[in-house]
Amino acid sequence: MTRFIKSSATILAFAAVLGGCEKKSDYSLGPIAAPTNVTITAAVAGVDGTHPNGDGSGDVAFTLSGTGVLAYKIDYDASDGIVLDLLPTGKATKKYTTTGTNTYRVTVVAYGTGGAATTVTKDVTVLTIYNPPAALVTNLVGATNSKTWAVDKDANGHFGVGPWTGSSTPEWYAATPNEKAGCCNCFYTARFTFAKNTTTGAYSLTVASPDGAFTKTGGLAGGLPGIPASGAEGCYPYAGGTSSFAFVASGTAVPSSASTKVAMVLGGNNTYIGYGAQLKEYEILSITATTMYLRVQGTETGNAWYLKLKAI
Structure with a gap:
């Protein structure tokens, strides 16, 4: 009986020591201060x-x-x-x-x-102040001041990727004809209509892409509704849109031998051309009445994307 009492006392004393070692943690959010x-x-x-x-x-x-x-x-x-x-x-x-x-x-x-x-x-x-060359405008919007374009899926290099600086060619990657048809056919079914208001002189872009917008890693996040903040290359739900655009002198380092040195800057955030990019300035490398070759900064910093379009 004495042994039991001594053992119980020892256990209680040990528990008391453990309890005394416990320390309550105080948590604080810290100061909340506006800049x-x-x-x-x-x-x-x-x-x-x-x-x-x-x-x-x-x-x-x-x-x-x-x-x-x-x-x-x-x-x-x-x-x-x-x-x-x-x-x-x-x-x-x-x-x-x-x-x-x-x-x-x-x-x-x-x-x-x-x-x-x-x-x-x-x-x-x-x-x-900027006045684009008249011939370039005519090629883009046509004699009726409204022309529709699509990605030229049959052309080699209709989509390409290269470095943003130090190069003016898609040296890293160039798509073969119809390469994206299996995974991302919206790339080819989207239509881009460029128009000029002859009364005001303003320009507009209307995008119709019922099969979705073609982009990668949220290239249009914060712009087109429904585009997630991240994701693989693919077609994302897009209801279409219309925005203004303006011609500006291109500020890239692409030499005049490889570019018209004219760019289109899209207004707002609800339109894109070909492949959704974070930036809205598309440099026109070349343009005729039936073909257009564009360059734009890609979703990944340091990348330039190249797009070949054809008039519909």
Whole structure:
């Protein structure tokens, strides 16, 4: 009986020691603080005493700054709806393509700890001047000022991939005729109608792709509705769309011997040409009344995609 009592006392004493060693953990979310002193600096290219709104290129270099900022998002033009793009470095260059002198309201959201955010706006006035070659416009929209194009599935290299810099050819990959028919026939059934309003001079693009939009790894995420943030190359549900577009002088390093040095910049986020890309500037390498060869930056940074289209 004495042994049992001593053993029980020992067990209880050991349990008490263990209990005394336990320490409660205190958890805290930390301070929730919105950023302060958030500013937008906009440097319009070519501004001087005689060109207060720039040199006509439409280029504006944005620099964002603030105290306690973890991330920035920016919308470059509130007039067409607020679409916020992530700007990890707080720096970006935007090319405004609407011709004439226009004022754009820029919106920036700066995020701090705990998701707290500060929103600031800034009005930026920019001059954009560009007149594309008349023959190029005629080839694109035709004599009736409206022409429909499709990917030229029978052409070698109708889709290609190469480096964005240091090359002007799809040296990494070039599709063979009808190569994508088995996996992604929407690439070939999509139709792209380019039109010119003869009254206003404005240009528009209408995309009809009932079999889906052809893209990869969310190349249209944040733009076309229904496109996931990530995914393999394929056809994704897409209801079609219409947007404006503008001609601009191409700023790439592709030499004039391999390019018209003219690009089309699509307005908004609901259209694409051929293969959905993150950027909306398609350089026209060559164009005739029946053929068009385009180059655009791909979904992966550093890649250039090449597209051959034919008039329908």
